[in-house]
Amino acid sequence: MAIWTNPLLLLYLCMWILLPCQTYISKCRVMQRKADCSHMNLNTIPQDLPEDIRVLDVSHNRLVELKPLSLTRYRSLEQLDASSNSLKGVPAGLCQATPELWRLTLCHNEVHLLQVRDLRNCTRLTHIDLSDNRLKLIGEPFLGTENLVWLDVSRNKLTTACLGLRPQLPSLETLILAGNDITEIKKDDFNFLNKSLSFRMLILSYLPLKKVDHGCFKPISKLQDLVLDGCKLNSMFLSRLCEELSDTLLRNLSVRNTQQVMLTHSTFKGLEKTNLTILDLSNNNMARITDGTFEWFPVLEYLSLEQNNLKLLTNGTFFGLRSLKKLNLHLALTKTHSSALPVIDDFSFQPLVQLEYLYMEKTSFREITENIFYGLPCLKELNLGWSNTGLKAISNTTFAALKGSPLLQTLNLTGMGIKSLGPGAFSNLGNLKILVLSHNFIYQRLMGEEFQGLNNIKEMYISYNQQMITLTSTSFIYVPTLTALMLGHALTANLDIEPSPFQFLINLTMLDLSNNNIANIKNGLLDGLHHLSVLKLQHNNLARVWKNANPGGPVLFLRDTRNLTVLEMDYNGLDEIPTLAFQGLSQLKYLSMSGNLLNFLHASIFNDLRSLLVLRMQKNLLTSVQRETFRVPLSNLTELFMDHNPFDCTCDSMLWFHTWLNTTNTSISDRDKSYICNTPSVYFNHSVMDFNPESCKDMVPFQALYAITSTLVLSLMMIAFLVHYQGWRIQFYWNILINRTIDVSDSRYKRMAECRYKYKAYIVHAQKDKLWVERSLLPLEDNTFRFFLEDRDAMPGCSTLETIVDNMRMSRKIIFVVTEALLNDPWCRQFKAHHALYQVMEDNRDSLVLIFLEDVAEYRLTQSLMLRKGMLKRRCMIQWPLQRERIPAFRQKLQLALGSSNRIS
Ligand SMILES: *[C@@H]1O[C@H](CO)[C@@H](O)[C@H](O)[C@H]1NC(C)=O
Ligand SMILES: *[C@@H]1O[C@H](CO)[C@@H](O)[C@H](O)[C@H]1NC(C)=O
Ligand SMILES: *[C@@H]1O[C@H](CO)[C@@H](O)[C@H](O)[C@H]1NC(C)=O
Ligand SMILES: *[C@@H]1O[C@H](CO)[C@@H](O)[C@H](O)[C@H]1NC(C)=O
Ligand SMILES: *[C@@H]1O[C@H](CO)[C@@H](O)[C@H](O)[C@H]1NC(C)=O
Ligand SMILES: *[C@@H]1O[C@H](CO)[C@@H](O)[C@H](O)[C@H]1NC(C)=O
Numbered sequence: 001m002a003i004w005t006n007p008l009l010l011l012y013l014c015m016w017i018l019l020p021c022q023t024y025i026s027k028c029r030v031m032q033r034k035a036d037c038s039h040m041n042l043n044t045i046p047q048d049l050p051e052d053i054r055v056l057d058v059s060h061n062r063l064v065e066l067k068p069l070s071l072t073r074y075r076s077l078e079q080l081d082a083s084s085n086s087l088k089g090v091p092a093g094l095c096q097a098t099p100e101l102w103r104l105t106l107c108h109n110e111v112h113l114l115q116v117r118d119l120r121n122c123t124r125l126t127h128i129d130l131s132d133n134r135l136k137l138i139g140e141p142f143l144g145t146e147n148l149v150w151l152d153v154s155r156n157k158l159t160t161a162c163l164g165l166r167p168q169l170p171s172l173e174t175l176i177l178a179g180n181d182i183t184e185i186k187k188d189d190f191n192f193l194n195k196s197l198s199f200r201m202l203i204l205s206y207l208p209l210k211k212v213d214h215g216c217f218k219p220i221s222k223l224q225d226l227v228l229d230g231c232k233l234n235s236m237f238l239s240r241l242c243e244e245l246s247d248t249l250l251r252n253l254s255v256r257n258t259q260q261v262m263l264t265h266s267t268f269k270g271l272e273k274t275n276l277t278i279l280d281l282s283n284n285n286m287a288r289i290t291d292g293t294f295e296w297f298p299v300l301e302y303l304s305l306e307q308n309n310l311k312l313l314t315n316g317t318f319f320g321l322r323s324l325k326k327l328n329l330h331l332a333l334t335k336t337h338s339s340a341l342p343v344i345d346d347f348s349f350q351p352l353v354q355l356e357y358l359y360m361e362k363t364s365f366r367e368i369t370e371n372i373f374y375g376l377p378c379l380k381e382l383n384l385g386w387s388n389t390g391l392k393a394i395s396n397t398t399f400a401a402l403k404g405s406p407l408l409q410t411l412n413l414t415g416m417g418i419k420s421l422g423p424g425a426f427s428n429l430g431n432l433k434i435l436v437l438s439h440n441f442i443y444q445r446l447m448g449e450e451f452q453g454l455n456n457i458k459e460m461y462i463s464y465n466q467q468m469i470t471l472t473s474t475s476f477i478y479v480p481t482l483t484a485l486m487l488g489h490a491l492t493a494n495l496d497i498e499p500s501p502f503q504f505l506i507n508l509t510m511l512d513l514s515n516n517n518i519a520n521i522k523n524g525l526l527d528g529l530h531h532l533s534v535l536k537l538q539h540n541n542l543a544r545v546w547k548n549a550n551p552g553g554p555v556l557f558l559r560d561t562r563n564l565t566v567l568e569m570d571y572n573g574l575d576e577i578p579t580l581a582f583q584g585l586s587q588l589k590y591l592s593m594s595g596n597l598l599n600f601l602h603a604s605i606f607n608d609l610r611s612l613l614v615l616r617m618q619k620n621l622l623t624s625v626q627r628e629t630f631r632v633p634l635s636n637l638t639e640l641f642m643d644h645n646p647f648d649c650t651c652d653s654m655l656w657f658h659t660w661l662n663t664t665n666t667s668i669s670d671r672d673k674s675y676i677c678n679t680p681s682v683y684f685n686h687s688v689m690d691f692n693p694e695s696c697k698d699m700v701p702f703q704a705l706y707a708i709t710s711t712l713v714l715s716l717m718m719i720a721f722l723v724h725y726q727g728w729r730i731q732f733y734w735n736i737l738i739n740r741t742i743d744v745s746d747s748r749y750k751r752m753a754e755c756r757y758k759y760k761a762y763i764v765h766a767q768k769d770k771l772w773v774e775r776s777l778l779p780l781e782d783n784t785f786r787f788f789l790e791d792r793d794a795m796p797g798c799s800t801l802e803t804i805v806d807n808m809r810m811s812r813k814i815i816f817v818v819t820e821a822l823l824n825d826p827w828c829r830q831f832k833a834h835h836a837l838y839q840v841m842e843d844n845r846d847s848l849v850l851i852f853l854e855d856v857a858e859y860r861l862t863q864s865l866m867l868r869k870g871m872l873k874r875r876c877m878i879q880w881p882l883q884r885e886r887i888p889a890f891r892q893k894l895q896l897a898l899g900s901s902n903r904i905s
């Protein structure tokens, strides 16, 4: 291991073992003048932090005491969090030690007695959190904290809201008294805030309040926000409270979870004089709201009735809410198993003349009647998502009343159990921009008229519809303004439609066709969609259309979508990408192809993807990442996901990628653990990062050696072949060359040699052909032109061998009369031929003439006479003609051959 070989490291290790205290460095995380020392089991404030820290977090430790001395080091400290320790008190002098402190958090401790001297000199303090202690105030501890803005004393078992007798806390804005044991608010309790002119927020949540004295809120009449969540306020007490609040500036009242059962006309009467704008009545299990309950709120803008148990809304429920902008009815009307379905009367929302947002998610009511949404001239958004209304089919009357809402832009009908859309279903919603029909059960062929009248529609969400929607060429003929169309998990598998259903959507920028098992598409599916930017095709079955073997070639459906920036094709079973699939996609920034079966990728397929920022190819079968394929797409990448491929960690497959991984700035999650080699066995199950590029450098000499040896072997093989098949030719020319170089000077002798010939030619023939020779050759003789014929001219008495040798020498040419008989004649074969050849070579003479009386195969010639046709000039091989009239031509040829020079040219 490196540690044992590095002496410095070793030394350090020893020091660390021997001198643990001296070299101790606190493990607080310090960043930008913030020190985080939480969860460290500390019992003192660390003294080794940078002196200039502004924020110190020592929460969740074992501090029992905060010694001011331990903080004097950090003079710039502005925020101190000592929550969740075991502090017993706020130490006197804390603020002297930290003069810049403005936020002090001491919640979840055991702070008990709090006295004036504890917070003395804390003039800069603006925020104190003392919640979850067991405070007992001695005297007037907050008298000195004149700049305090925010004070939290929740859950301290305080029994009174009174934190002092004298007016103090002149800057206080927010007081949190939640979760204490305060049962009543007495008349003078808030007198200490008498001079707090900025006071505006009081949080009294989860108090066991029973009683409020008359005039108790008078000292804080500037109060704007009051939170009473979780208090048990029956209807009587609530109206009593409202009366007490009537002289305040209350704007925002939250009474969530206060066990209201029913609101009556008089409940909020006391708030008539206030300008309440926000009222939150959620989580109250409320069953009834009497007509006119809200008539006291002419300027209310937001009303939440979320999570109640209302059974009926009538035309009087919202009477008087003429400024209301948002109404939240999420889960406000519910059906319990014992009760009947709640009812929303026609014209219920008519009073809401300013309403812009109506949220009715997860409401249950009997039905959407024709005039339920009557009125609502300012409505912008209606959300009925997951509501239970028994709506099965949307006809042209369902939303007819919304004709009176010309500003309606968003209609959300998610998860309503809709099964079909009738013709003109949305024909009254001419200004609708967003229509959501996801998570329904729509089962039909979309002919186009379903969307007729949606003249300004921009986005349609039809995803998650049980894959029962069939598109036709005209499906979107009436909605050419669409920019986003979501059809994920909605369509039947066949999209093989011509012309394309999307042909009209010239402004489409986003198309989701994912999760549809689409297997068939045509080249022209996306033609004309020049603005298409995001295309989602994951979880389909497009492997076949991208195969080269696909009848008609691979379907290049991206050929016209030049502005594509996001393409998702994960989980399509793809094992091939056509060479031209991504041609021209120079804007593509995000390409996701994970979970396919991609193995081999053509070198140039990604070459146009110059803008790519994110590439996802994890869980494929990639073995190598080659420079030729990936150089362009990886060059400007910010994020790469290519893990879980069976990488082949050999120099050939991985060297370039390994180098790239080591040098790139691209973010690659889990680079060390998820990029694993599958082969070769040395690297099996090792990280790609373990691959040793040095091993490739050693390869260079080996490669040279390999190149040399392989060339050598190849040339040897070549030579062997050459020698085997053409050896005779080489030998032949070699001999000639040798002879010529030896004889070249001796040309005089040559000329003389011409004179030594006694015969024109020596005729070699088989005995059987004697007759032919006599008949056809001998007539050519004259005084100067004589043949040597063994039978005729051999000197009787001389040995046959000598005769042959001598006479061949004295003949200018040697004629072989080639027939099968000659080839089979051993005498002729063994000696005459040999000698003839010997003569040829010896004299460097091109003196052979073959006369073929029969067709003879080349191999026979070679075998018997050691001759090849290629050795002879063409004119020295003459065929005896079968036709009589050609015989003169034969003679002509023969004479030419016999007359030709013996020199090799
Ligand atoms: C602390 O406050 C006291 C009076 O309350 C004052 O005399 C003293 O000067 C203050 N000390 C500092 C450091 O501000
Ligand atoms: C309510 O608003 C009106 C008009 O803005 C204003 O004149 C009136 O003083 C406000 N009343 C309260 C109690 O805030
Ligand atoms: C509410 O409807 C009833 C009939 O259902 C009608 O008599 C009453 O006038 C309507 N009230 C308002 C405020 O429109
Ligand atoms: C439609 O409503 C559903 C349910 O409330 C919500 O989840 C979804 O985000 C909404 N869709 C749009 C596009 O607003
Ligand atoms: C609704 O469609 C029917 C035929 O399907 C037609 O007779 C009727 O006039 C249409 N109503 C509206 C308001 O368009
Ligand atoms: C497409 O968008 C352009 C520019 O936003 C707009 O002018 C044109 O009318 C749109 N075409 C359609 C059919 O909506």
Ligand SMILES: *[C@@H]1O[C@H](CO)[C@@H](O)[C@H](O)[C@H]1NC(C)=O
Residues within 6 Å of the ligand: 530, 531, 562, 563
């Ligand atoms: C889309 O590409 C075309 C060229 O094919 C170009 O004219 C047009 O401006 C592009 N549109 C967008 C929105 O990028």
Ligand SMILES: *[C@@H]1O[C@H](CO)[C@@H](O)[C@H](O)[C@H]1NC(C)=O
Residues within 6 Å of the ligand: 609, 610, 611, 632, 635, 636
């Ligand atoms: C990378 O981006 C820069 C500018 O963003 C561009 O000039 C360069 O051509 C890109 N690289 C490749 C290989 O396309």
